[in-house]
Amino acid sequence: MALFTSARTIGKRVLCLAFLALFCASPLSVNGAVPALPAKDQPVLSIHGSNTVGAKLAPMLIAGLFEAQGLQSIKIASTKENEQRISAIDSKTGRTLYALVAAHGTGTGFAGLGNGSADLAAASRPIKDSEYDSLASLGNLRSAQSEQIIAIDGLAIIVHPNNRIASLSVAQVAGLFAGEIRNWRELGGDDLTVELHARDDQSGTYDTFKELVLGTQNKTLAGSALRYESNDQLSQTVISRPGAIGFVGLASVGSAKALAIADGDSEPMLPSTALVATEDYPLSRRLFLYAKPTAQSDWTRAYLDFAHSAAGQAIVEKAGYVAQAITAIKLPAQPDMPQLYQDLANDARRLTVNFRFDEGSARLDNKAQRDIGRLIDYLQRADKQMNAAVLVGFGDARGDSARTELLSKLRAMAVRRELARGGILVKDINGLGDQLPVASNTPSGRVKNRRVEVWLY
Structure with missing residues (x-):
């Protein structure tokens, strides 16, 4: 299947074409009217869940929606670790409006939907059967009205930039993270002890890794792995440790080295724009927002509509993910x-x-x-x-x-x-x-x- 190897070389050109397609599309239709305002000092929108979605993308989309609605003085500020407040001023009323994003892991998003503290659950994996069953009173959370795919992401396997290994199979990645491969020389690399860096148990990124890598090989994560709540923090650690290996969302690769991954009989594939967009890349995944199927607020509907619009998908690209263009x-x-x-x-x-x-x-x-x-x-x-x-x-x-x-x-x-x-x-x-x-x-x-x-x- 050498076509996939060749496809990697056109990733940059595809990204440029994707931008053209997005910006040439019809602009978001905005009637100029700000959706109904909430009670004073209440957020217009509250999003809980995935750090992959919530660290960058969700706040950027809120800021984009505020701008599209004609609001002024838009600011994104961190209130505590992995939580952000996005504020803006409605020039017509002089009121300050704000939205909140708490990015503590996909599981916390569904918990927020259940207890009413969240309007939207951000998720980097589909809803689990157990979550679906526990939230059945809210309606069908797998319906098209509830489950919204807003972007495509590639789960990148990253190592130190000087690591000589260029590609691994899914089986080899599983062996590394299970602690069965302890030195890089066993894979043809340098004589370095393997150091494992993984997301925490609340993370949809970890759930995806567990399903697509560990689960397919009947492995479990080694107890020696260091755990992180944030993709960016994990990536920054990997680039400082020569023997390190970790996994992050595509937007958090940074200056780390992403490895090409092979699954089954496929050729090794890098998480390029083209291969992630088609979801052919073995560790590609969808990024979701889940809403209550009914009784959605005006702001919830406006946010979902904006996320799917050309302007919203342009922000998806800017945030480092692959837009659905x-x-x-x-x-x-x-x-x-x-x-x-x-x-x-x-x-x-x-x-x-x-x-x-x-x-x-x-x-x-x-x-x-x-x-x-x-x-x-x-x-x-x-x-x-x-x-x-x-x-x-x-x-x-x-x-x-x-x-x-x-x-x-x-x-x-x-x-x-x-x-x-x-x-x-x-x-x-x-x-x-x-x-x-x-x-x-x-x-x-x-x-x-x-x-x-x-x-x-």
């Missing part, structure tokens, strides 16, 4: 590809959007439902509404191969149906079954392999 990338053909895929690679460009599905299902998930609208807008702006797009469906290597191939085509047909409702006539659809996996045949890997790619002539 669609761009076209050229991938080289490889001799081990199916002929149909080689033809696409030679003559078409792949779009940086994937549609994903549950096991045995052809129903689009919550992100896919929003991505349909983004794709329709992209194709309309590019004047590619008629016979220009090709959909290629894939499945996971589990069960009967003939059924998998049929289901992969049904998934492509489901995307075609939704595009047709938006006036888009697709050129062709194909189902390649379990061919060209981008991840291992594990539960988390199969999620990535069940996909529909979009190619454009």
Whole structure:
């Protein structure tokens, strides 16, 4: 799968194209009216949860919303560790409005929703079954009204900049963090003791790492690992320790060295913009906001709408994450590809959007439902509404191969149906079954392999 290695080289160009796509899009529609004001001295919005979302992105989006609403003198100030107050003045009334962000880990966000202290739960992983069940009285927190994907992040495995190791498999990363590989020379590196640095148990970043790395290899984190509440603090420690290894969100890599990661039969992939945007990178993940399905305040709805807007997604990029903007990338053909895929690679460009599905299902998930609208807008702006797009469906290597191939085509047909409702006539659809996996045949890997790619002539 050498196409992924080649795709890494175009990351910077894709980022530039993403900015163009965002800023050329229609601006956020703002009617100039500030949403209803709360009682005096009460926050207009309170967000609890993920440090990955809350340390930078959530406050920046609040500041952007305040600016879009015409508020003045916008300030972001730390009130205590991992908590921020974003304030602004409403020039019409002279009132100071403010919002609060408490970024103490994904689990605290769902607790805040449950006890009423939070309007939104920020999460760097999907809601767990136990959390969903305990909050059932609030409504369906997995509904499209509640679960909002606002950005894509890559979980980067970082080491000291002078570490000679360039890439690792998921199995090797798991072995390191389980304490089974104790010296870098065991992996071809220098004679240095491995030092482990990990996020704390409240962190969605740790939950993601535990699921995508440790869980897939039936490992547990070594007791010697130092734990951190903050991504940035962990990254800063790693760059000061020659034997250190850690994991952080994409925005917190800083001057540390990010390693290329291989999962199963895939080639090693760096967390580049293109590979994270398509979620092909093995340790890519979605960043979420969860709201109560009903009884959302005006400010909650305004904030969610802004986060999904072109202006909001531009802030996502500025914060160091990958926006949900669609761009076209050229991938080289490889001799081990199916002929149909080689033809696409030679003559078409792949779009940086994937549609994903549950096991045995052809129903689009919550992100896919929003991505349909983004794709329709992209194709309309590019004047590619008629016979220009090709959909290629894939499945996971589990069960009967003939059924998998049929289901992969049904998934492509489901995307075609939704595009047709938006006036888009697709050129062709194909189902390649379990061919060209981008991840291992594990539960988390199969999620990535069940996909529909979009190619454009």
